[in-house]
Amino acid sequence: MKVRPLTASALVSELLSRISALPGRARVIIDGAPAAAPGSLADALVEPLRALGRPVIRxxxxxxxxxxxxxLEHGRTDPHSYRHDWFDFGALRREVLESGDKVLPTLxxxxxxxxxxxEYVPFPDNGVVLLDGTLLLDQWLPAELTVHLHLSPAALARRTSPDLQWTLPAYDDYAPTPDVLIRYDHPTRPGWVVSD
Known part of the structure; x- marks a missing residue:
């Protein structure tokens, strides 16, 4: 396994190239712990995709x-609940990823x-749904492209805010197999993991 170093802007360009090449409606998942800020990367892709003529739903x-x-049935700081009970994966599948020609942007x-x-928004034939979040890639969510922003355990602990330190055990056995794996300990110097 090799890691190809990139700049932050080169990462956006590489992902933009991958996403823009996807035919028809494309569902893209950007996954990472809150400390990796997957939403920021997803946001950075919106306008460039629109400039290429691909309507985007964030x-x-x-x-x-x-x-x-x-x-919160088991308390406000239960890592097991955070991993398995916090997010409505069924609704994400039903209302966003398998919803046909319309998408519910928030629930x-x-x-x-x-x-x-x-309100539902139209999902055009050449549209792109950009979904960001954490702990998404072991839920069998359908997507044409999945991206994981990987933080080493040390970086995850260091960069996780004090109010979310209790979530760290939820990542202990989280080992997603995305289409694109990015080493993200240093967001200004990401590394694209390339299989041998």
Whole structure:
């Protein structure tokens, strides 16, 4: 296994090339711990894809949380619940990734603990759904391209904010097999992992 060093802008360009080559409707998952900020990378792809004529729908798994009564059933700092009970993977599959020609961009408002009441948006034939989130790649979510921003255990611990340190055990046995694996200990110097 080799790692090809990139700059942050080169990473965006490489992913842009991969995504723009996908035919028809494309579902792309950018996965990583909150410390890796997968949403920032997904956001950086939006305008360049639109400039290439690919309509983009941005979706975040953070807007598909389960109600607090479910996700906090075992307390506010339970790593097992965080891994398995916090996100509504069924709704992501049903309303975003397998929803045909329309997508629900948000489902749940965590601040109010109520439905977001979002409207469906059209998913054009050449559109791209960019979904970001954490712990997504062992849930059998359908996608044309999956990207994982990998942090070493030391970098994950160092870069995780104090209020989320309790989530670290949720990543102990998380070993996704994405289409694209990026070493992301240093976001300004990412490394594209290339299989031998």
């Amino acid at each position: 979706v975040s798994a953070a807007d598909f949380l389960r109600p607090a009564s479910v996700r 749940w408002n965590a601040e109010t603990d109520r439905a977001s009441r979002a």
